Amino acid sequence: MGMSIRAYARYRGISDTAVxxxxxxxxxxxxxxxxxxxxxxxxxxxxxxxMANETPPIAHGLKRATTPPPTTPNAAPAATNNDRDTTTAPLSAGGTSLLQARTVNEVVKAQTNxxxxxxxxxELVDRSQSIARIYQLSRIERDAWLNWxxxxSAQMAVSLGVNAHLMHVTLETAVRDHLQELGEHKIELN
Known part of the structure; x- marks a missing residue:
C-alpha cells in the first residue's frame, strides 16, 4: 500500500489538485x-x-528551433534564422493556420454585417423584385406605344389631308418595327 494523494502532494511540495x-x-x-x-x-x-527549459515534442515530427547556450555567463545568444517558433506554422503543406482561418472568418463576418x-x-434592393418591376414597366411602355x-392617326390624317385608315396602318407598322428593334437588346443584370 502506497501513499494517499494528499500525502504524496505534501511529499512533493505541491497541491493535491496537481496530483x-x-x-x-x-x-x-x-x-x-x-x-x-x-x-x-x-x-x-x-x-x-x-520542464520549462526543455523543448516539448511537436506534432508530426516538427521540432522547435533552439538557440545554442551562451559561451559565457553574460553573453547573449546569437540570432539565427532558425530562431522562429514553428508551432504556429501549418502542420501540412497547403493547410491554413488557426490565425489565417480566424482572419478569414472575421473578414466574412465584416462583409456580411x-x-x-x-x-x-x-441601399440594396431585392434582385427578383427589381427584375419583375423592370419587366412590368417595360410592358406598360410597350402597350402605350402600341395604342398611340x-x-x-385620325388627328394627323386631318391635318395632313390624307386617308385616316392609311395613316393608322402606316403609323402602327412604324411603331411595331421600332419596338421590335428595341426588343432585340438584351439586358444583363450582374
Whole structure:
C-alpha cells in the first residue's frame, strides 16, 4: 500500500489538485487500491513532465528551433534564422493556420454585417423584385406605344389631308418595327 494523494502532494511540495491532474492525464499511475507508490510516481513524473527549459515534442515530427547556450555567463545568444517558433506554422503543406482561418472568418463576418446594414438602410434592393418591376414597366411602355397610333392617326390624317385608315396602318407598322428593334437588346443584370 502506497501513499494517499494528499500525502504524496505534501511529499512533493505541491497541491493535491496537481496530483489529481497528473493522475487524470496519465503523468503518474496509481496502485490498484488508488494509492500512490512514491518512488515509482517520482520516476513517472520526471519522465512524463516537460520542464520549462526543455523543448516539448511537436506534432508530426516538427521540432522547435533552439538557440545554442551562451559561451559565457553574460553573453547573449546569437540570432539565427532558425530562431522562429514553428508551432504556429501549418502542420501540412497547403493547410491554413488557426490565425489565417480566424482572419478569414472575421473578414466574412465584416462583409456580411456590411451587407445587412446596407439592406437596413435601404441601399440594396431585392434582385427578383427589381427584375419583375423592370419587366412590368417595360410592358406598360410597350402597350402605350402600341395604342398611340390609334389615338393620334385620325388627328394627323386631318391635318395632313390624307386617308385616316392609311395613316393608322402606316403609323402602327412604324411603331411595331421600332419596338421590335428595341426588343432585340438584351439586358444583363450582374
Amino acid at each position: 489529481h491532474k497528473a493522475i487524470k492525464v496519465g503523468r503518474i499511475g496509481t496502485e490498484a487500491d488508488g494509492s500512490i507508490d512514491a518512488q515509482l510516481a517520482d520516476i513517472e513524473w520526471a519522465k512524463n513532465t516537460v 456590411k451587407v445587412k446594414l446596407a439592406q437596413l438602410k435601404g 397610333p390609334a389615338r393620334i
